[in-house]
Amino acid sequence: MKIELSKNTELVKKIDEGLKQNQKEYGKRYCPCVIPSLYMAENNADYICPCKEFLESTELGECHCGKYVKTEL
Numbered sequence: 001m002k003i004e005l006s007k008n009t010e011l012v013k014k015i016d017e018g019l020k021q022n023q024k025e026y027g028k029r030y031c032p033c034v035i036p037s038l039y040m041a042e043n044n045a046d047y048i049c050p051c052k053e054f055l056e057s058t059e060l061g062e063c064h065c066g067k068y069v070k071t072e073l
Helices: 009-026 052-056
Strands: 002-005 068-071
Antiparallel strands (some): 002 068
């Protein structure tokens, strides 16, 4: 299995803008699908893009926000 960027360049661009904003506001590139301030009591490192849930998943397909896609080798 390998991880690739989505072929939807407009979506990737929009997500990258959200990642940059979260980097500026929270100091980390948190996934724009979550609001980092809501997870301050939790391990919000799990939400740094690409998120832990996607990286640990063994299923093929897109991550939650759609920036990354897992494909077969």
